[in-house]
Amino acid sequence: MVKDITIGQFFPGDSILHRLDARMKLVLTFALIVIIFVCKSFFSLGLMSAFVVFLTLISRVPLKTILKSLKPIVFIIIFTAVLNIFYTTGGAVLAHFWIIKITEKGLFTALFMAVRIICLIIVSSLLTYTTTPTRLTDALERLLSPLKILKIEVHTIAMMMTLALRFIPTLIEEIDRIMNAQKARGADWESGSLLSRSKALIPVLIPLFVSSFRRAYELAFAMECRCYRGGKGRTRMKQMKLGWRDFAALAVNSALLAGIVMLNIFFPSVIS
Amino acid sequence: MPVISTRGLTHLYSKGTPFEVAAIKDINIDIETGELVGIIGHTGSGKSTLIQHLNGILKPEQGTVLLEGKDIWESKVSIKAARFKVGLCFQYPEYQLFEETVYKDIAFGPKNMKLDEEEIDRRVHKAADFVGLKEELLQKSPFDLSGGEKRRAAIAGVMAMEPKVLILDEPTAGLDPHGRDRILRLIREYRDNTGSTVLLVSHSMEDIAGLVTKVMVLEKSRVAMYGTVQEVYSRRRELLSMGLDVPQVTRIFAGLRERGLNISGDVFTVEQGRRELLRYLGKGAE
């Protein structure tokens, strides 16, 4: 039922990717995204794509699930490709009807862009597939903690994120309950004009807001009673430690970057 | 003809997955007009699922729900009508209040029924009056009411639809004994005054003993028992095997019988117990 919803896309597993330190994963994902943009030639992009395929395989996340993450952006991929096919010109002309010219460069650029987007999406998805939202927010908190020097409330922001994650399933259940209760009194979200359907959301949103404020109020008391005083002096039960796998991943990524730079130098660029 | 019936009613959760579970399975019930039915069962027995089928919030996987002999899912019109003919009041109904004033909130149901202003006004006042909400409270924001008042306002909101069948899911949840007694009295009066059928989901065998005309026991997705209080409560061993038990006073009289007293075991409320013992002792009750 609603209770079975897992937040984000986490796919439980025991692969090497699942076991990497979340901080390293965050940093490397970011690095990979940058590296994707560093690729300039088909060969460097080809190496990158091979690496992405490799990551997908070792994550042991089923192909079907990975393809699911691409579904929402299929339209963007096609749109970008089409745009490039028709508007990027250069090199030999492959087809010509009326004022529309399809050139070699257009086709190559379109392909390049499409592959790039796909790599981007898969890399980011792999992060969320192999890391629980909790670990991610933890990792973020620890990575950003040096920012405390700039008086940025890193701990508070991380706490807010954790609480949000904790309460999303609870709130979803509550929305379900409220909707059923209002349905039982004849509320209808399915028929009628857009305006009347939007108005029909009020009997759901208002009770939700009211109860959320009450929740927050009670939660604040409960936290205070457990001696919560913000981030000062707090310790954490779960410690994050980098292991050999994490350094290996770092090494592999660095090698990848080196390889891509080399391929960029020695082979012609597709995009300028 | 029973006012509400089900035939082979089944509902599955997580269908098609390895987690598929039947929340209710092959339920066949017939409830006559005017009955006050107490529905008992543990969390997970299927109580909530069953009642949500009776007003069409949930759609059956298999089987039918008949309201006055007709399938409620026959047409879009019939399902919409079923919402209003079978009024369902959820647990902790005070959490669904949302309007600017108590009046408007109670009027929400009748308004959705597309009744005219005069009729809505009549119904709102009637319902508010019945649950004991004073006139002054009608113009206040529902969020300014006390907990007990909020609950009664929410119940009034369902009563204002003047349903043929009123279903209340644990209407006494979270209330103290005084609040609980008040609500139960209200429910009894409602049924006695309007002649509507009332279904009341409860956890307490003791609460409903002196109140209802029929008891329905749900267990593991099926209806285990349906009968009068006397019929159901006398099956103590079965109830115990389901993790339920009879009221303390019933146990007391069963114990007295076991020790040889020639006394009736059909005692389900303290008052019945008192009268029975006095009868046994040859004294009349005052």
Add this chain to the structure above:
Amino acid sequence: METVDMDENIISFNHVSFTYESEEKVRVPAVKDVSLNIRKGEFVAVLGHNGSGKSTLAKLTNAILIPESGTVLVNGMDTSDEDLIYDIRRTAGMVFQNPDNQIVATIVEEDVAFGPENLGVAPAEIRRKVDTALQEVGMYEYRLREPHKLSGGQKQRVAIAGILAMETSCIILDEPTAMLDPRGREEVMKTILRLNKQMGITVLYITHFMDEAVQADRVIVMDYGSIILDGSPREVFSQVERIKSVGLDVPQASELCFLLRGDGVDLPEDVLNAEECISAILTAVKG
């Protein structure tokens, strides 16, 4: 007057009063001149109807609310002293009525760790305390679960574990079972009774359920801000009329005997459960 050894009292109320101000600026006295002492290791149930002041009493105990007049001492510490609030809450932990609105983390064991983390306990030590606490409440197998997938009774046990992990000497529970089903209520009651009996943790248990109060060492009944009864369950529940007049339940056994006494049947005043009732009636019938 009996002098009570001050060291033995973990919680002391001394002529405490507290008033709420409602929306229309009406002052509602919630607690009126209450004095009471709770000894270490006691299991005290506070019984009362909604509005009797019992929840206010609980909140005054760990400085959520500060008395208008009088003092509340927790292990000798005055709750009105802002500097001591942290230490007071390390001594007296609180479990609230709504199981959801006190769980903070996305994983059970991380929520139980929340308290010790706030206290700056060393990580390895926290691990030990969390595991122990979860085992004490019987939720160790659920330690990696997500809280929203638990039943109400399980959530409350996790909340109790969260307080246990802080190793407080006293647990205050404010109507912890009001929103639970009978199974959940039983779970919570069994857990808290065991913690009291086996670990000697002082328990202050606020409720309106008579069948829970009956299991305590001592029952305090409140009505409109004042304590009207204070004694063992037997002493308190024998006052059937008094209890019913303040809108509370007594066990059916007690009520039956009470009514029959009124009809001239010779029955004892302190019948509390079914067995006692059966014996008492048999004696009265034979005699």
